[in-house]
Amino acid sequence: MQNPTAAMLVIGDEILSGRTRDANMHYLAQELTKQGIDLKEVRVVSDDAATIEAAVQALSAKFDHVFTSGGIGPTHDDITADCIARAFGAHIDIRDDARALLEAHYEKSGLELNAARLRMARIPDGATLIDNPVSTAPGFTIGNVHVMAGVPSVFQAMVASVLPGLTGGVPLLSQTLRVDRGEGDIAAPLAALAADFQDLSIGCYPFQINGVFGANVVIRGTEGARIDAASTRLAKELGL
Template identity: 60%
Template sequence: MPTAAMIVIGDEILSGRTQDVNVQVLAKALGARGIALSEVRMIPDDVDTIVGTVNALRGQVDNVFTSGGIGPTHDDITADCIAQAFGVGISVRDDARAILATNYVNPERDLNEARLRMARIPDGATLIDNPVSKAPGFTLGNVHVMAGVPKVFACMVESVMPTLTGGVPMLSDDVLIEKGEGALAGPLAKIACRHPDVSIGSYPRVVNGGFVVNIVARCTDAALLEAAMVELRQLA
């Protein structure tokens, strides 16, 4: 199965100011495409950390996705970091500038120096479409660089997915059981042993002061998945 990693770039996530919602959006889209998200790293807006993390991960997985730091302000340093990670130049590119210009009635006047930063693209990258606010993301090698704003991120994910080599989609099913995990663990382990090709997870949560458990089974083969689910449903 093809693999992917995600790098969430942003002091605002690590300070707790902002709740990340992009990981789940990407994870679901990758799962539907048969690509396994094998790691997420959340890191600060720091050049050396970004460059090091990109270079560490791009050799380990088939696809790396970044979110955050590609806007027009002084703290948007991701595009420069990606260029540095790949050892290539970066400059305002005509195709990106033309896309940005469509946002303005009077581009000559409104496409100021700050906004033009969003047309700075590392050499050799291809653009990622941004139907929300035009400013494109880009793909360089196996690294897909996308905006952090959730609405824009989600659209860029949609834009990128068809370009990726997918695998057999992971199927999943689940059953909610109103018991504590302690009462289920023994029989659950036996079911897991009998179905080695099905990944079975147990996810408790607190509802009205008591524990309920969501049992999730995952497998690329529908028949194997259903065979496990038949047994899992009997735990309820």
């Protein structure tokens, strides 16, 4: 049986301009891998309504799950919720359940729940709220799309709220062998190994440290015994 598949959509001009370095992709990739959900594609797009809408529709049709990050705050450039609603043809407005969460939060904090903050209660009809233990304003799930904040601490809390509710697959296991030789020296035994272990994925990731070339060979699969067998054979062949 195949694992569920997923895509991520990162929304934000600040990533594409190089001002901000995205931190959420790496985090989500690791969490999905642990749960046996295969992250197949990531797209980073700008804060442009038509672009966001088209990307959500394309990814939602192609993968079991889509996770978005960014653009659900209170300011004028936070347009994600409305774009997602349009992508699903869903009506969107301030929703009572989300408003109640914000009212309780801002009452406690003594801050005003002004018109801008109320925008964070705009949730499409039919969507389920995603809990935000960090700063209250919720994310939401509509169809197979999970809409989350871009601030890393909030994104991570929302991922922790969403993932336990999703059906996972068989977690991907891996072993890494570090080889202090250029990739070109080990390419032939690696190719032979990959041919003999077609149920595994054998990746070779070169690095360069202080002018010396080496490679990490990563053997991935779902059966530990098979990974052990491949790893043992390769270590022997390479004299590791």
